[in-house]
Amino acid sequence: MATKISGKQDADPFKGEREGKLREVGKQAVWSLSSCKPGFGVDQLKDESLDSYWQSDGPQPHLVNIQFRKKTTISDICIYADYKADESYTPNRISIRAGNHFNDLGEIEQVEMSEPLGWVMIPLKDINDKPIRTFMLQIAVLSNHQNGRDTHMRQIKVHSPVQDISVAKMPNFVTTECRQYMHIR
DSSP: OOEEEEEEOOOOTTHHHHTTSEEEOGGGEEEEESOOOTTOSHHHHTSSOSSOOEEOOSSSSEEEEEEEEEEEEEOEEEEEEEHHHHGGGSEEEEEEEEESSGGGOEEEEEEEEEEEEEEEEEEOBOTTSSBEEEEEEEEEEEEEGGGOSSOEEOEEEEEEEOOOOOSOOOOOOOSHHHHTTSSOO
């Protein structure tokens, strides 16, 4: 079943980063596209500008592949879509897939967007309601508004939760003999 998202979006993809709860991990991945018009590829999709975009050039589904070098925990994907600027190029229905490689991708979420304007945040959870762990994500544009053929995507952010990786919690020693072992040198 598809999650429906309509109209103006209020998602702030930078809020979790500012609060120290999330980090953007898209820069750690290798990105590829199913197709693109010259000058409208991965560089435009990742350039931090909402004025530039990736434009597909071929049959649907249009694919964005995001491959990580190591298994990565992903809490959400944020996509910037602008129906007013892109009209029939705006994605309407997308599928988010995850797996170890191209041959074992499974759908995690399907989203139907109705005239989106702004950041669309798509949480990615496993069956235990925890963030997914994966080597690869794939965003598949299944259909566009007004039955458009090619698609525009302006920006994509991939977030991972920040984990507390404290080395070791040392006990609070009372005696002098034990206190000498309290700090790692």
